[in-house]
Amino acid sequence: MANSYTDFSLSFSHFKNTKVQLDSGYKHHDILSLEGFRLANKEITSWDNYEPTPLHSFDDMAEDTGVSSIFYKDEYSRFTLKSFKALGGAYAVANLLIKKLKEEGINANSSDLISGVYKGHTLKHTVCCATDGNHGRSVAWGAQQFGCNCEIYIHRNVSEGREKAIANYGALVNRIKGNYDDSVRLAAEVAEQNGYTVVSDTSYEGYTDIPKDVMQGYTVMVDEAMKQMNDTPTHVFLQGGVGGFPSAVVSFLQESLDCPPIFVVVEPVDADCLFQSAVNGKPTAVHGDLDTIMAGLACGEVSVLAWSILENYAPHFMTITDESIPKAMQLLANRIPPIIAGESAITGLAGFLIACNDVELKSKLKINENSKILLFGTEGDTDEEMYEQLVGKSSEQVLSRVK
Numbered sequence: 554m555a556n557s558y559t560d561f562s563l564s565f566s567h568f569k570n571t572k573v574q575l576d577s578g579y580k581h582h583d584i585l586s587l588e589g590f591r592l593a594n595k596e597i598t599s600w601d602n603y604e605p606t607p608l609h610s611f612d613d614m615a616e617d618t619g620v621s622s623i624f625y626k627d628e629y630s631r632f633t634l635k636s637f638k639a640l641g642g643a644y645a646v647a648n649l650l651i652k653k654l655k656e657e658g659i660n661a662n663s664s665d666l667i668s669g670v671y672k673g674h675t676l677k678h679t680v681c682c683a684t685d686g687n688h689g690r691s692v693a694w695g696a697q698q699f700g701c702n703c704e705i706y707i708h709r710n711v712s713e714g715r716e717k718a719i720a721n722y723g724a725l726v727n728r729i730k731g732n733y734d735d736s737v738r739l740a741a742e743v744a745e746q747n748g749y750t751v752v753s754d755t756s757y758e759g760y761t762d763i764p765k766d767v768m769q770g771y772t773v774m775v776d777e778a779m780k781q782m783n784d785t786p787t788h789v790f791l792q793g794g795v796g797g798f799p800s801a802v803v804s805f806l807q808e809s810l811d812c813p814p815i816f817v818v819v820e821p822v823d824a825d826c827l828f829q830s831a832v833n834g835k836p837t838a839v840h841g842d843l844d845t846i847m848a849g850l851a852c853g854e855v856s857v858l859a860w861s862i863l864e865n866y867a868p869h870f871m872t873i874t875d876e877s878i879p880k881a882m883q884l885l886a887n888r889i890p891p892i893i894a895g896e897s898a899i900t901g902l903a904g905f906l907i908a909c910n911d912v913e914l915k916s917k918l919k920i921n922e923n924s925k926i927l928l929f930g931t932e933g934d935t936d937e938e939m940y941e942q943l944v945g946k947s948s949e950q951v952l953s954r955v956k
């Protein structure tokens with residue numbers, strides 16, 4: 554195939570999930586629903602400085618790869634956090650405090666919390682979580698915005714830049730020696746001992762309510778994208794960590810569209826818990842260092858709620874290597890106008906370009922001249938140093954090209 558993206562002729566794995574239940578309609582309203590989206594949307598759109606992030610159309614890339622259109626939802630400008638995660642953790646913190654106030658007989662919404670009138674009540678509470686960066690930043694920002702205390706656990710591979718960004722929102726940040734999954738377990742133990750509330754983006758046996766809020770918050774981004782696109786995608790390529798992000802997109806589109814798109818979940822080969830779960834037909838942990846530059850996707854255990862959505866509605870799973878990541882980041886930095894995308898933002902884009910360079914995979918995914926591709930650029934340069942290292946320029950230098 555003669556396209557400008559032959560650089561993405563790279564190794565990958567693909568698995569077709571034959572367990573999908575695509576004809577029977579959306580059935581997971583108990584986890585995520587349009588009703589839940591409406592509640593999240595009402596709260597989140599009332600927050601200070603809320604604005605939909607842009608949706609870019611890559612017409613040149615669509616022509617080159619032989620598809621009808623490519624849309625890229627760009628989360629770089631999401632509040633001041635530079636990632637879609639701002640919608641999830643912070644929304645769960647707001648909801649938690651609203652519930653706690655209700656127990657005291659006070660009816661409040663997020664605007665009341667932001668105004669600080671109930672600080673005397675909300676400051677009694679501490680939220681706690683493990684993070685590889687973006688989720689913790691959202692929880693810390695939410696705690697600062699809505700008026701409670703916050704304690705965050707990070708694993709050994711989280712960069713100092715990410716650690717500082719979380720601490721900047723006033724949270725107490727603790728670094729541990731283990732990996733992401735160890736930090737999840739430790740946060741749960743500390744919370745149990747101290748009466749904190751865990752606000753996690755991953756769900757596990759016996760812990761599901763708060764992660765539902767986190768995932769439901771993400772659907773605000775999907776609604777924005779659909780309104781901006783003003784059309785229906787045929788394919789959505791979704792990067793996966795624990796699965797909360799892809800399942801939020803899948804649930805929203807599966808419930809709201811008569812003809813939902815084909816979903817392709819893309820992960821780093823060394824942290825492929827969703828892929829392995831698809832292969833084994835059940836949640837499957839992967840162990841080891843989870844060593845990948847896609848920091849937000851370095852997860853070894855699936856979120857059980859997310860998995861139950863993905864196993865039913867996501868027909869394709871892919872893994873890719875780190876090699877494509879700097880290439881995809883540079884590709885977007887060199888566009889006119891430039892787009893700032895971090896290491897975990899463009900895994901879906903890389904998966905799509907890799908598929909376009911493989912005739913067999915392209916055909917298995919049914920990608921053709923009528924395809925309308927939707928991608929979510931889930932973060933900007935959330936780790937500024939890493940961005941500069943991988944792109945060769947800082948985001949300021951990249952953006953200064955257009956000034």
Ligand SMILES: Cc1ncc(COP(=O)(O)O)c(C=O)c1O
Binds near residue numbers: 687688754793795849
């Ligand atoms: C930028 C970015 N994109 C995607 C994801 C994947 O989200 P999830 O872990 O919910 O699958 C993450 C997770 O942290 C992330 O930080």
